[in-house]
Amino acid sequence: MRQWRFYTAKELRPQGWLRRQLEIQAAGLGGNLHKVWPDIRDSAWIGGKREGWERVPYWLDGFIPLAYLLQDEEMISTVKKYVDAILAAQQPDGWICPCPENKRAKYDTWAVQLISKTLTVYYECSGDARVPEALYRVLKNYCDLLKSGAIKLFRWGESRWFETFIALDFLYETYKEDWIKDLARILKQQGYDYRRAVDAWKKPSHVWRRKTHIVNIAMMLKSEAVSCELLGEPYTDRAEALREILDRYNGTAFDGFTGDEVLSGLDPTRGTELCAVVEQMYSYEHLFAYTGDRKWAERLERIAFNALPATLSEDMWTHQYVQMVNQIACRRTMLMAPFSTNGPEAHLFGLEPNFGCCTANFSQGWPKFALSAFMHRDDTILSAVMLPCELRDGGVSIRVETDYPFRNAARYIVDADRAFPFEIRIPSFAENVKVNGAPAPAENVRFSIAPGHTEIEIAFEASPAFIARPNGLSAVRAGSLLFSVPIEYDKKPREYVRFGVERKYPYCDYQLLPKTPWNYAFADSALTVCRPGAGETPFSRSAPPVTVTAQLQKINWGLKFPYRSVCRKTPKSKTPLGPPETVTLIPYGCAKLRMTEMPCLFMFKPRLSEMGNENEE
Numbered sequence: 001m002r003q004w005r006f007y008t009a010k011e012l013r014p015q016g017w018l019r020r021q022l023e024i025q026a027a028g029l030g031g032n033l034h035k036v037w038p039d040i041r042d043s044a045w046i047g048g049k050r051e052g053w054e055r056v057p058y059w060l061d062g063f064i065p066l067a068y069l070l071q072d073e074e075m076i077s078t079v080k081k082y083v084d085a086i087l088a089a090q091q092p093d094g095w096i097c098p099c100p101e102n103k104r105a106k107y108d109t110w111a112v113q114l115i116s117k118t119l120t121v122y123y124e125c126s127g128d129a130r131v132p133e134a135l136y137r138v139l140k141n142y143c144d145l146l147k148s149g150a151i152k153l154f155r156w157g158e159s160r161w162f163e164t165f166i167a168l169d170f171l172y173e174t175y176k177e178d179w180i181k182d183l184a185r186i187l188k189q190q191g192y193d194y195r196r197a198v199d200a201w202k203k204p205s206h207v208w209r210r211k212t213h214i215v216n217i218a219m220m221l222k223s224e225a226v227s228c229e230l231l232g233e234p235y236t237d238r239a240e241a242l243r244e245i246l247d248r249y250n251g252t253a254f255d256g257f258t259g260d261e262v263l264s265g266l267d268p269t270r271g272t273e274l275c276a277v278v279e280q281m282y283s284y285e286h287l288f289a290y291t292g293d294r295k296w297a298e299r300l301e302r303i304a305f306n307a308l309p310a311t312l313s314e315d316m317w318t319h320q321y322v323q324m325v326n327q328i329a330c331r332r333t334m335l336m337a338p339f340s341t342n343g344p345e346a347h348l349f350g351l352e353p354n355f356g357c358c359t360a361n362f363s364q365g366w367p368k369f370a371l372s373a374f375m376h377r378d379d380t381i382l383s384a385v386m387l388p389c390e391l392r393d394g395g396v397s398i399r400v401e402t403d404y405p406f407r408n409a410a411r412y413i414v415d416a417d418r419a420f421p422f423e424i425r426i427p428s429f430a431e432n433v434k435v436n437g438a439p440a441p442a443e444n445v446r447f448s449i450a451p452g453h454t455e456i457e458i459a460f461e462a463s464p465a466f467i468a469r470p471n472g473l474s475a476v477r478a479g480s481l482l483f484s485v486p487i488e489y490d491k492k493p494r495e496y497v498r499f500g501v502e503r504k505y506p507y508c509d510y511q512l513l514p515k516t517p518w519n520y521a522f523a524d525s526a527l528t529v530c531r532p533g534a535g536e537t538p539f540s541r542s543a544p545p546v547t548v549t550a551q552l553q554k555i556n557w558g559l560k561f562p563y564r565s566v567c568r569k570t571p572k573s574k575t576p577l578g579p580p581e582t583v584t585l586i587p588y589g590c591a592k593l594r595m596t597e598m599p600c601l602f603m604f605k606p607r608l609s610e611m612g613n614e615n616e617e
């Protein structure tokens with residue numbers, strides 16, 4: 001049974017560093033894509049000639065909650081302009097996508113599934129009374145067409161059938177009609193069952209397939225949680241079993257997986273696509289809401305606080321298609337790309353490096369994360385992720401003052417006109433937990449809030465520690481934050497026009513070329529943390545909100561053949577090349593070029609055979 005329900009942008013107001021992050025997004029590409037990118041500006045969804053499939057719904061899915069969370073009037077009027085045009089083009093039979101009737105059978109209805117989700121998100125933000133009926137007509141028509149055999153699921157619609165359930169759930173709650181359950185069953189029958197794909201996940205392959213496609217898999221993780229109630233099936237925590245296999249064969253230090261863009265194994269120089277970052281976050285938000293199991297919220301934090309900021313430029317005008325955990329350069333490679341199926345520009349920062357899906361889709365990451373700060377069940381309110389935020393639920397207001405995850409403390413200021421149960425999720429890694437100054441176990445804390453004014457103070461510690469990684473490597477983590485050696489770089493911009501799409505400052509392509517050493521190993525187990533807290537740019541390279549000081553030693557790491565700018569999977573030699581150096585590690589999300597997974601010299605005795613043989617492959 002569903003444990004928690006989401007609040008909406010009507011009830012949540014981000015504060016502190018979270019608000020600044022959303023404002024950076026609004027001032028960057030996320031808030032301006034419709035002005036600069038033809039596929040949004042001139043989309044067939046609004047009567048233009050450009051892409052009329054996934055890009056506008058993807059973009060709106062993040063732009064809408066961003067506009068409403070910030071209460072930005074200009075952005076809200078843009079939302080309305082797009083939604084008005086989309087609703088105005090809905091056909092008498094309910095069909096809503098920009099595709100003529102005689103071409104529907106060949107139109108991949110992934111777009112129907114996606115626009116249904118986006119309209120549901122829009123309704124939750126705006127309460128626009130036109131939406132329930134429009135959605136009813138879209139999905140009733142979809143049901144009729146699928147039932148009659150006029151269309152069927154194929155390609156992306158077959159791979160992503162479960163995305164429809166965000167809208168189906170809302171419709172069933174609103175209308176309680178049986179055809180909604182019929183459509184649920186048809187989608188599942190025609191949709192792909194990823195349990196059949198598991199063997200293919202165990203061996204990275206260079207063959208592009210939907211069943212090993214990282215974005216499909218990231219979306220799929222929530223499928224049972226979002227569909228089992230409507231389908232009348234028991235919940236079996238299938239996501240845990242599947243994620244365990246993904247992690248064992250393709251896991252990353254930030255608790256995601258590699259996919260460039262099919263699953264790519266355990267090498268820290270393989271890529272992870274940005275779409276998969278935001279879709280994993282969305283899956284974990286739903287998995288936590290459905291199960292109430294904090295492991296999903298902790299995984300959500302590790303993706304949100306590490307992988308998401310790492311792959312977006314600080315001004316959020318550019319992004320990478322894929323990020324690497326050990327990213328020593330973002331350089332266009334001349335020969336083949338260091339990825340399975342992505343091109344040589346996929347790890348540059350730019351407007352649409354490699355392909356434009358992430359350009360449209362990345363915007364949902366931060367806003368939907370902000371929408372997961374609080375959740376509720378009956379009259380109980382839960383602080384699901386300790387984020388600076390204000391909740392207004394009827395006569396209850398809860399303001400959270402915190403710099404978490406950069407500092408591990410929060411003050412909850414509650415003003416209530418009623419009594420209610422209140423719960424705060426404490427992460428399992430928390431040490432020395434204190435609630436209002438008194439020691440407490442590292443588990444959820446529960447309060448009976450009385451009407452009036454209440455203040456609650458939470459504090460805990462999260463010491464930095466080494467985590468074991470595959471291939472004999474290690475990484476440093478403190479709480480949800482992963483740490484990296486930052487590599488200084490020269491930024492080489494390139495402005496150009498390709499296929500009618502202009503790349504110009506601030507959304508041109510950037511290569512990042514390293515100018516400080518990266519060939520390090522951990523020399524000592526001592527780690528010292530310092531927490532100055534978040535500045536104007538929360539994930540800033542020049543003013544990182546947390547640092548960890550470590551002792552490192554240079555080694556002959558070596559480059560991956562035949563690249564000049566990709567380090568080897570494991571170092572060529574672990575023999576120190578000089579004395580230990582004190583190096584300041586910064587959060588992974590602050591370091592665009594970084595070394596994260598490195599060997600621990602203090603755990604390994606260099607073998608004799610490695611001495612003096614540093615030129616051997």
Ligand SMILES: [Zn+2]
Pocket residue numbers: 273274275276356357358359361
């Ligand atoms: Zn993408």
